[in-house]
Amino acid sequence: MRGSASESTSGKEGKSVLRTESPTVSAALLAAAMLAGCTAPELSQSPAPMECGQVTTRALGIPGLTVATAAVRAASGSSATSQGYPAHCHVTGSVHPRTGIDGRAYAIGFDLRLPAVGWNGGFFYSGDGGFDGVFNDPLGTVAMGGRSNALSRGYAVVSSDGGHVSAPGQPFDGSFGMDPQARIDYGYNALGSLTPLAKKIVAQYYGRAPGRSYFAGCSKGGQSGMQAAARFADEFDGIIAGNPGFNLPKAAVTQLFDSQQLASVDPDLAKAFTPGDMAFVASRILAKCDALDGAADGMVHDQAACRAAFNFDADVPQCGAGATPDGSCLSAGQKSALKAMMAGPKTAAGEAIYSDWPWDPGIAGSEWRAWKTYLNPTLAPVSMAAIFSTPPTPGVQAFSPVASSYWRDFDASRGQVLIHATDATFTVSSMGFMLPPDLEHLGTLKQRAKLLVFHGAADGVFSVNDTIRWYEALRAGDAGASDYARLFLVPGMNHCWHGPSTDRFDAFTALVDWVEKGVAPQQIFASVDPDNPDKPAAWSADRSRPLCAYPAKVVLRTGATDLESAASFICR
Ligand SMILES: [Ca+2]
Incomplete structure (x- = not known):
């Protein structure tokens, strides 16, 4: 698919996916340049990019990593929806196979999506969820505002099963807890082990290492985001942790x-x-x-x-x-x-x-x-x-x-x-493997990355008060904490979405602007998800509000009267 560089692909909803120059084209240009006696030093050290079908265990040669499948997926749906996606190379496999003390076979399974065209050079780790054992959000939809996903935005997207496979038909399978290493993989080690290896696949596939690296997840995925911030900040430039269950x-x-x-x-x-x-x-x-x-x-x-x-x-x-x-x-x-x-x-x-x-x-x-x-x-x-x-x-x-x-x-x-x-x-x-260490002192993160946390004020699973206490402790230890970690409360929102709230917001764009343009988010535009069943009848369908960087709060502008529009409010 990637070799057919002059084509454009169309989604089911007719949305054209524009091509940008593919690595294959770059390689062809490089070869032509070399034949002409020219040199291209910035590319000459890179391995040749691969075709999707060439992504095999042997070809990658990454110790401990096994490729199960590598297949071209045609574009599907609209890239303006959370579940639509562009054409991509879909790779599945696992790392670190082992036998647990319970006699079961374990490995850290992965699902990797590599855009066929238009790769933006970025790496995106899509957070896990619940008991894991499955690929929770392989396209990377969390914090994308409901209108796209990380794959559609051009990222190479990886997700993991947390280091175990759920029994068929049992999404709430906790039996992996009988194995101590499987617990640790679930708590943080799947994320930590997989991230550098997934980046190696991306680098081999495209012929160059990924640039910006991001993480986004909610709930258990928010807990993983906090682990990323505390343990693996050297692997990420920006992290979103939604409704984080760090004290799960x-x-x-x-x-x-x-x-x-x-x-x-x-x-x-x-x-x-x-x-x-x-x-x-x-x-x-x-x-x-x-x-x-x-x-x-x-x-x-x-x-x-x-x-x-x-x-x-x-x-x-x-x-x-x-x-x-x-x-x-x-x-x-x-x-x-x-x-x-x-x-x-x-x-x-x-x-x-x-x-x-x-x-x-x-x-x-x-x-x-x-x-x-x-x-x-x-x-x-x-x-x-x-x-x-x-x-x-x-x-x-x-x-x-x-x-x-x-x-x-x-x-x-x-x-x-x-x-x-x-x-x-x-x-x-379990607190040792679930609660990130020294979460109140994020030294590595401070040096090189940004953390954006959001939490619904009416979450019935993890208390927003616990998240506020963490953020207050972080600020107490470092008056400049808002330079690298910001918290956005979402009034009325339940666990990751819904509730009488403006529960649809694109926190990811705010994070990218912070990381790549140095624009620290003061507020994030939020509106009511059209699928939110809890929108009060008195609210307009498109009510919007700013979400404010804590401790700032939403305040009505002096003289403003339109209670349906974010424009009537400021963060103060
Ligand atoms: Ca009010």
């Missing part, structure tokens, strides 16, 4: 605790709080906090002011004796359960195990509800038992009765000890 084991303990609180209200967790109940709580938050930021717009832009103003005990009425929740009150059980969840679990000594959570109206969002009442109770027993406990508890599988009894019987105070524990077999604790 602590969050898992919290999710088990949350499930117990919900069960104390109703054995069917989904019935503990109806959507109407949560909308009622959100309305009470808005009644106290919406206008504090200067705009009664259904969004809480000043969370600190809201924390001081909103008193859950006093501001959310409890139903009278004999009355049931009807959208104007919560039952006594609901009040105590939600209060405990939002405060977060404590040890027997009264210390926070993870974090508290902010009172943001986005807790009425569909994703908050889906995670709290369904996904967290489904996933946390597996992750805690299999991956984050030392020693692990085998046999806890998603959707099994064992998983249900696991969270019902879990003691947060005693159980949280297991995430810090080691033994003769598991010599690194």
